[in-house]
Amino acid sequence: MISSQVKPPQTKAALFGVRLRTLRKQRGWSQKELAERVYVTQSRIAQLERGYGARPSAELTHALETVLEADGQLAELWPYVYDGSPRWSRRFFDLAAKAVAIREYVSHTVPGLLQTEAYARAVLGVGLEHPDLLHERVSLRLARQARLEKPDAPKLCLILDQAVLLHTVGGEDAMREQLLALRAACDRHSLRVLPFGSREHAMLGGSVVILTMSDGTEVVYSEGADHGRLLEDPALVAAYTGAFEQLHARSYGEARSARLITEAAARFTRTRSRRRAVTRTQSRQRAGRHVRRRPGA
Template identity: 45%
Template sequence: MANAIDPSASMAALFGARVRRLRTAAGLTQAELGARTHVVSTRITQIERASGAKPTLELARALDAALGADDLLAELWPYVYREAFPDWSRRFMAYSERAVGIREYAAHVVPGLLQTEDYARAVLGLDALLNDEEQLEERVAARMGRQERLGSPDRPELCVILDESVLRRPIGGHGVMRKQLARLLDAAEERHITVQVLPFDQGGHEAMGGSLTVLLLPDGSEVAYTEGSDYGQLIEEPTNVSRYKVIYDRLRAAALPPLMSLDMIRSTMEGNYRGAHVPSRSERRRVAQEQLQQSGGRQLRGGGRRVPGRRPRP
């Protein structure tokens, strides 16, 4: 067919080919499908030809409903959406989806994998290039979708270091922030998630320019990713990745042990942070030494206190 689009050319082309096949099987014209999904027929033409604006998540769901596609198009949508990002950003997201270990330092906001929906909406809504409310909701949905892997059988080990400023900045207001801090406390109860806080009193460090992520891949290789307010960089060359691994290890050594970090998060959530006790460096060293001297019993986390036994995962 003269106007046929190669579905292997892009995810948008694959999406369009699926819509065309489903529409034809349903015996609908483009105008009829447009009427059922409340868009003009030319919008259906654009989707099938992978031209013009990419479909929104709302439209993908409407097409699923109209064509009886059992969420096929909504499941394809995140991959279509991702094509709008730069190549290096898409590669990083692809690496993240199959990483067996994620180590992240967050300089400004809670990492996306641990964000609540309201907090994510508040963070993403700060983008000056955001077009409208619909685009914002698409981004929120995509971010929430990426979190599903933390509950899957192939979930990665996640180690997060939060700069103290992440706790102190009430993004979205105090109500949103309180729920976000509670989410961090809940997440830290999972065996595969560790949360630490890097307090202000540690002074300057090598990652002050932005956030840092190191990914461990199934084949044992690693990649790193650095990000600021308006830039991102994927690092794949092993020598440079090793340099960022050292930076991350230094940050982790300077951060509060996990249990002390959770105490600090809890104090912030309760609104009494300014009067809360932040352990001195000597106290941190003492706690670390006590932890090393512990043996046997249940798992120890950071501060040397025993973690109550948890029920096995179903």
């Protein structure tokens, strides 16, 4: 005998589709009628209701919410349906959440686990058109940092190329805030700076993360600007681990690295002070010219 009980949706996309279909039927509209109201094709609505195909954009979700008077039923699911993480990084994030030790080399930006909100927003916002998606990606990144405050926090060992300290990401104020946060992290984690003048090395031009799991196994995640790959082959993992250890030995010690970060933050502080002084001087000069040009003066 076949059970008449309806199975619950298995994914967030399927649940989104069920809610969309229910709301549409409550209004007495066909898929075509709903599609016309939000300026998409009928097949697009059909895809969404079935939970497959391209995920709904923030704009489309907002339009559906408005015309269906959904009261947030669709909007609350959207961040989970429209995954803010690239597909090739999802398995890495799952493993990183369970790792007992994380070793990472970065060549261009502060590691995500130590980014401030303003810095993360600047990094993740490059080339991104949808504000809602940016907010989601930033929220996910900050949420992952929470594990560093828990009793089972992984052991963190980081190597930063010295150029990371000089790139102005998000503006001078955001960069100063980030560097101060990075300096504070030096007191809790192992952090070293790879100096300018270091010769070519195996990790040049990218970033590499080595994850150690509770059973002792290790995996490597190698990332570029628009790609990433997870390596689990023991030979490849061993090669990257050896390269990381070489960079660790060539980097400044932890105490000197902390001083370099402090000095970098101070440079951004002085730059901000000079900029404000120039602004004040220009304001006074404009005010003086205005007074001299008053009629009858």
